[in-house]
Amino acid sequence: MRGDLQKDTNDMAEIQIKNVAKTFGAYQALHSIDLAIADQEFMVLLGASGCGKTTLLRIIAGLETASIGEVWIGGRRVDHLAPKDRGIAMVFQNYAVFPHLTVFENIGFGLRMAKMPNDEVKRRVERTASLMHIEQLLKRYSGELSGGQRQRVAVARALAMEPDVILMDEPLSNLDALLRLEMRAELKGVLAESKTTAIYVTHDQVEAMSLADRISVMHQGRIIQAASPIEVYRNPAAQFVAGFLGNPPMNFLRAEKAGDGKWNVAGETVDGPRGAEAPLQFAIRPEDMQIADQGLPAQVRLVEPLGAHLLVTCDVDGTMLRAVLDSDLSLKAGDHIKLAPQPDRVRWFDPETTKAVA
Amino acid sequence: MSPRLLPYALILPVTLFLCVFFLYPFILVSQQAFGSADGWSLEHFRDVVSYWKFPISMQNTLLLAAAVVPVQLALSLLMATMVTRMQKGRDLVLYVWTIPLGISDLAAGIIWLAIFEQSGFLNSMMVGIGAIDSPMPFLSYQNPGIIFLAIALAEIWRATAIMLVILVAGIGLIPKEYYEAAEVFGASPWQRFLRVTLPLLRPSLQTALILRVVLAFEVFAVVVALGGSQFPVLMSEIYAYQFDLQNSGAAAALALIVLAISIVFTLVILRALRVPKGATI
Ligand SMILES: Nc1ncnc2c1ncn2[C@@H]1O[C@H](COP(=O)(O)OP(=O)(O)O)[C@@H](O)[C@H]1O
Numbered sequence: 001m002r003g004d005l006q007k008d009t010n011d012m013a014e015i016q017i018k019n020v021a022k023t024f025g026a027y028q029a030l031h032s033i034d035l036a037i038a039d040q041e042f043m044v045l046l047g048a049s050g051c052g053k054t055t056l057l058r059i060i061a062g063l064e065t066a067s068i069g070e071v072w073i074g075g076r077r078v079d080h081l082a083p084k085d086r087g088i089a090m091v092f093q094n095y096a097v098f099p100h101l102t103v104f105e106n107i108g109f110g111l112r113m114a115k116m117p118n119d120e121v122k123r124r125v126e127r128t129a130s131l132m133h134i135e136q137l138l139k140r141y142s143g144e145l146s147g148g149q150r151q152r153v154a155v156a157r158a159l160a161m162e163p164d165v166i167l168m169d170e171p172l173s174n175l176d177a178l179l180r181l182e183m184r185a186e187l188k189g190v191l192a193e194s195k196t197t198a199i200y201v202t203h204d205q206v207e208a209m210s211l212a213d214r215i216s217v218m219h220q221g222r223i224i225q226a227a228s229p230i231e232v233y234r235n236p237a238a239q240f241v242a243g244f245l246g247n248p249p250m251n252f253l254r255a256e257k258a259g260d261g262k263w264n265v266a267g268e269t270v271d272g273p274r275g276a277e278a279p280l281q282f283a284i285r286p287e288d289m290q291i292a293d294q295g296l297p298a299q300v301r302l303v304e305p306l307g308a309h310l311l312v313t314c315d316v317d318g319t320m321l322r323a324v325l326d327s328d329l330s331l332k333a334g335d336h337i338k339l340a341p342q343p344d345r346v347r348w349f350d351p352e353t354t355k356a357v358a
Numbered sequence: 359m360s361p362r363l364l365p366y367a368l369i370l371p372v373t374l375f376l377c378v379f380f381l382y383p384f385i386l387v388s389q390q391a392f393g394s395a396d397g398w399s400l401e402h403f404r405d406v407v408s409y410w411k412f413p414i415s416m417q418n419t420l421l422l423a424a425a426v427v428p429v430q431l432a433l434s435l436l437m438a439t440m441v442t443r444m445q446k447g448r449d450l451v452l453y454v455w456t457i458p459l460g461i462s463d464l465a466a467g468i469i470w471l472a473i474f475e476q477s478g479f480l481n482s483m484m485v486g487i488g489a490i491d492s493p494m495p496f497l498s499y500q501n502p503g504i505i506f507l508a509i510a511l512a513e514i515w516r517a518t519a520i521m522l523v524i525l526v527a528g529i530g531l532i533p534k535e536y537y538e539a540a541e542v543f544g545a546s547p548w549q550r551f552l553r554v555t556l557p558l559l560r561p562s563l564q565t566a567l568i569l570r571v572v573l574a575f576e577v578f579a580v581v582v583a584l585g586g587s588q589f590p591v592l593m594s595e596i597y598a599y600q601f602d603l604q605n606s607g608a609a610a611a612l613a614l615i616v617l618a619i620s621i622v623f624t625l626v627i628l629r630a631l632r633v634p635k636g637a638t639i
């Protein structure tokens with residue numbers, strides 16, 4: 001690929017969001033967000049619909065003003081600047097590819113606004129178009145494109161600006177599943193190549209895991225945890241994160257103190273945190289359990305063969321728990337089994353604060 | 359009924375209505391215009407066109423349209439943009455701005471006459487503040503410019519709202535995301551207007567302009583109220599042929615000329631504001 005799409009490497013584009021909050025009337029959409037994103041990092045904002053992802057992205061873009069707080073890009077405070085002066089480009093959820101302009105003029109829109117000479121516009125448009133594999137569509141109008149092609153135009157338009165930061169709001173959510181998979185891989189490659197800092201909003205955890213250098217999990221206008229995908233998955237900082245990530249999500253069981261570092265979970269004694277006194281939540285991922293002679297007593301309620309493995313829903317001491325087990329097992333509803341959690345994968349949460357306990 | 363026939367059955371009433379009240383009168387008018395004592399002829403057209411008042415009434419009509427329509431276009435675009443941006447009171451402002459639409463054109467002419475005539479508001483006000491010593495006859499034959507101005511003002515006041523309503527509806531259909539994309543990619547508010555609003559508004563602009571231009575060629579009551587015989591226009595000439603001169607053949611011929619002009623302008627507007635092939639707006 002072409003090296004000249006890489007931006008100037010002295011030009012650091014780290015982003016700092018300091019104590020940003022946003023209220024719409026009486027409704028507080030964002031509460032005191034603090035987030036630092038490194039130069040060239042791919043940051044994914046992940047959360048359920050309505051948690052404030054778009055609002056945060058629009059504040060970074062300058063399409064929305066924060067009620068309080070500061071936004072810094074590349075060591076420059078930008079929250080009083082117009083979007084065009086922030087060194088950002090954006091890919092919109094519904095693409096926003098102008099219907100009255102050709103693909104060429106769409107990709108070149110920002111360059112034209114920046115009064116770039118014609119030959120430079122042409123050079124950049126053709127280069128980004130070939131990067132996104134749409135060079136044969138340059139004369140078409142958006143009405144003559146498929147959703148996937150429109151998506152490529154939207155990304156090309158952003159890349160053509162050679163921005164410091166590229167902002168994407170659920171860019172793949174309008175594509176069908178197969179196309180989404182393809183575009184996901186391609187986006188990752190193109191963005192890594194362009195060495196652009198990226199902030200990517202999605203509600204799709206698989207998308208987040210596969211793309212991100214780091215994931216910021218958002219919930220009700222707050223960032224609950226910002227860490228690498230594997231860290232977020234393995235060591236959720238709060239019960240919400242544990243329950244949000246993973247399909248099926250983490251299982252929780254009530255645990256009572258049974259001695260120093262010993263906890264009673266469904267009648268079994270399990271090693272756990274030493275400091276805590278009050279009851280805790282014992283947490284384990286479905287794939288981190290096995291059938292064994294010793295373990296949590298469970299009665300099978302539902303067996304769902306998924307090909308590679310079995311998804312088994314069981315009743316453990318009155319709580320429904322899901323386990324992903326070997327597909328060779330012959331289990332049926334009503335069977336009594338013992339489920340042994342893999343000890344290093346067990347996590348603990350304080351039900352009062354919902355935070356993780358070590 | 360078979361689904362293939364249903365659409366035709368449904369448009370039948372409208373078609374019949376148009377045939378009875380448009381096509382049939384149109385044929386009658388054409389017959390009158392092209393008819394004469396000895397069969398078909400262009401006699402009426404020759405008469406009408408060679409009459410000394412034809413060039414001046416044609417000129418007046420075109421000048422008035424040329425003065426009024428661009429101002430109305432600019433004003434209605436400005437007003438539509440303002441209304442669209444408004445958070446509160448939007449409906450109220452729109453209602454107030456469209457009040458003139460509910461007033462007949464003759465009544466509108468009379469309202470403006472009450473302002474401009476010798477004993478009118480404008481004169482009493484200017485005398486009152488001491489700007490002039492005695493009331494001036496603004497609308498007399500010595501002041502053709504003021505007559506023109508008064509008519510243009512009245513027309514602008516009366517008929518801008520029809521364009522406004524169409525444009526407000528059109529602007530409302532443009533997705534907000536396009537403006538945000540334009541803003542992020544560096545377009546100033548004025549560039550957003552030129553590069554997003556105007557092109558995406560083309561279908562509404564076509565409708566509004568065609569409607570307004572055609573109506574401008576049919577201007578009559580306002581002109582009669584304010585200009586009387588000082589300012590002949592095509593419509594007042596048709597009226598004069600039909601009712602003063604009792605020459606319905608000539609009136610019909612002139613009416614067809616106005617129709618032809620309207621069609622030509624409609625085609626010009628459609629062509630000028632056409633959407634590029636392939637673009638979907
Ligand atoms: N312009 C607005 N006016 C009022 N409420 C808004 C506005 N924009 C967003 N909200 C509210 O803020 C919350 C967060 O919205 P958003 O950032 O779009 O969520 P997400 O992108 O995570 O789905 C939602 O409850 C939404 O209704």
Ligand SMILES: [Mg+2]
Pocket residue numbers: 053054055
């Ligand atoms: Mg959103």
